[in-house]
Amino acid sequence: MKIALLSDCYPPRVGGIESQVSDLAARLVGAGHEVEVFTATAGPKGECRGAIEDVPVAGGRVGVHRLAEPLLGGLPVNPLAVGEMRDRLRDGAFDVAHVHVGVVSPFAWDAARVATRLGVPTALTWHCVLDRAATGYRATGVLRRWVERGAVLSAVSSFAARQVEAAAPAGTEVAVLPNAIDxxxxxxxxxxxxxxxxxxxxxxxxxxxxxxxxxxxxxxxxxxxxxxxxxxxxxxxxxxxxxxxxxxxxxxxxxxxxxxxxxxxxxxxxxxxxxxxxxxxxxxxxxxxxxxxxxxxxxxxxxxxxxxxxxxxxxxxxxxxxxxxxxxxxxxxxxxxxxxxxxxxxxxxxxxxxxxxVPPRQSWGAVLVDVEAEYRRARASR
The missing domain is CATH 3.40.50.2000 (Glycogen Phosphorylase B;)
Structure with a gap:
């Protein structure tokens, strides 16, 4: 499959979502998929405003679209990137878009809106505790719109999944896609x-x-x-x-x-x-x-x-x-x-x-199987 991973944050920023999305990209390439990352984080050499960084990984490469705006002081946000993101997702012939969401994720929210409107099969994974943010999701109806366009929802734990489920339309299946380590x-x-x-x-x-x-x-x-x-x-x-x-x-x-x-x-x-x-x-x-x-x-x-x-x-x-x-x-x-x-x-x-x-269950070998199943669910839903 040709997969787009979309996340506000990505290396060289340091954090949980950053490391997980980066590792996932490398693991997917190792499994034979073609992967491109879209992010509002500037590159290690300041790559931004649509520059594509070519990152070698075991078994191939990952193209990282750096849709950052330097005038925003290094923050991983860029409302001006929506048009460029839309053009690249439309022209990229992606089989699936995987959007990674935190509590405050304007870039990921834009990505979900753009991908679902384009008709790209879309999987959304929450890496956060929604807590009070769930009220905003319910009030705006944004999850309902994404789900109606065929998006499938998941979260990184059973606890987080229950919160997403409570904010989503009744009856929406929310899968668990755990983080993983080597x-x-x-x-x-x-x-x-x-x-x-x-x-x-x-x-x-x-x-x-x-x-x-x-x-x-x-x-x-x-x-x-x-x-x-x-x-x-x-x-x-x-x-x-x-x-x-x-x-x-x-x-x-x-x-x-x-x-x-x-x-x-x-x-x-x-x-x-x-x-x-x-x-x-x-x-x-x-x-x-x-x-x-x-x-x-x-x-x-x-x-x-x-x-x-x-x-x-x-x-x-x-x-x-x-x-x-x-x-x-x-x-x-x-x-x-x-x-x-x-x-x-x-x-x-x-x-x-x-x-x-007795090793824990959250190894990349096991989790990658779940991720690929979620991509198939997104394609079937669309």
Whole structure:
């Protein structure tokens, strides 16, 4: 098939949608498809205003249409791109257009409108928690119009799919197209934590890690407070990987709670350093309440780490409570789960062994099959 992937954001921007759309493009080419990307993100050398960047990938190339406008200060939006997008989609003889949608995605919304009006079979995937945005979708009737023109809808988790379903016309099928990772790239580097031990036999420090942006939605301050409430600072250490506008506030809270040296802000690290950290760690903490998916959780799970996370979100598709780790409902339960993760060494080792030997379902090999099925559904719907 000849496939158009359309997304506001794309590398060199860094983020979940960016990495997933880029990886999907490469995987589709590797599976024998022809892929072109349309984005409002400028290229690594400033490519914009319709420049086509030729990106080599294993098995071929991806043409990236950089429909960015430099006068907008680097923001991945460009309302002036609609005409050019329409011409290129019309003339490109695409078999399917796959639009990737976030909470605020003006370029993706334009792409959905243009593709469905042109009659191109269209698949739309939401990478976000709709929450209050669902009201806007219902009020404007935009999903109804897209569905009436033959678009098929999906989201990256069961949780996110239920929200899209609630905003869509009654009876609309919303598929689940999960994000995916290369499991080999995240495979456990250390087997030492997999060896079951007698409860309490080890006198070593338990090493916990969390990877997240330091922004309010990710709840880094609440993570520090839960670690303090767990009462394990004398026998455990928490490394927080990531950066953001709350770094100063998080650092202040660490000092206030007398956790200096026990909770460490690592900042951003590259993948090699992250893999090395996971190889040394004993458990992973995820304090975010409303995750559409949870790529960082999936990576840690694939690396063999027991997971403690807030349930009731997209993380539920990755972590089975009591099997891959613990899912909790509030901050008091989060603190209790951290305490168990630190103190119950036998349980921790059993979860580690399971996670290191039973890979998660969200591998590219499995997800690509679902993506191709969604494209066939879009073509049949149109």
């Amino acid at each position: 499991l080999q790239a995240w495979a456990p580097r250390s087997l030492s934590r997999m060896i079951p031990k007698v409860r309490g036999a080890s006198k070593g420090e338990v090493r916990l890690v969390s990877t997240l942006r330091l922004v309010p939605r990710k709840r880094p301050v609440e993570l520090v407070e839960a670690f303090a409430a767990a009462g394990v600072a004398d026998r455990a250490r928490l490394e927080i990987i990531g950066d953001g506008p709350l770094r100063g506030r998080v650092a202040a809270r660490i000092a206030d709670l007398r956790l200096t040296g026990r909770v460490i802000l690592r900042g951003r690290v590259d993948r090699a350093a992250l893999l090395e950290t996971y190889a040394r760690a004993d458990g992973y903490l995820a304090p975010t309440r409303l995750e559409a998916f949870g790529i960082a959780v999936l990576e840690a799970r694939a690396a063999g780490l027991p997971i403690v996370a807030m349930g009731g979100s997209g993380v539920d598709d990755i972590v089975e409570d009591g099997v891959d780790g613990l899912l909790v409902t509030d901050d008091a339960a989060l603190a209790a789960a951290i305490r168990r993760l630190v103190d119950d060494e036998l349980w921790r080792s059993q979860i580690s062994e399971h996670n290191a030997t």
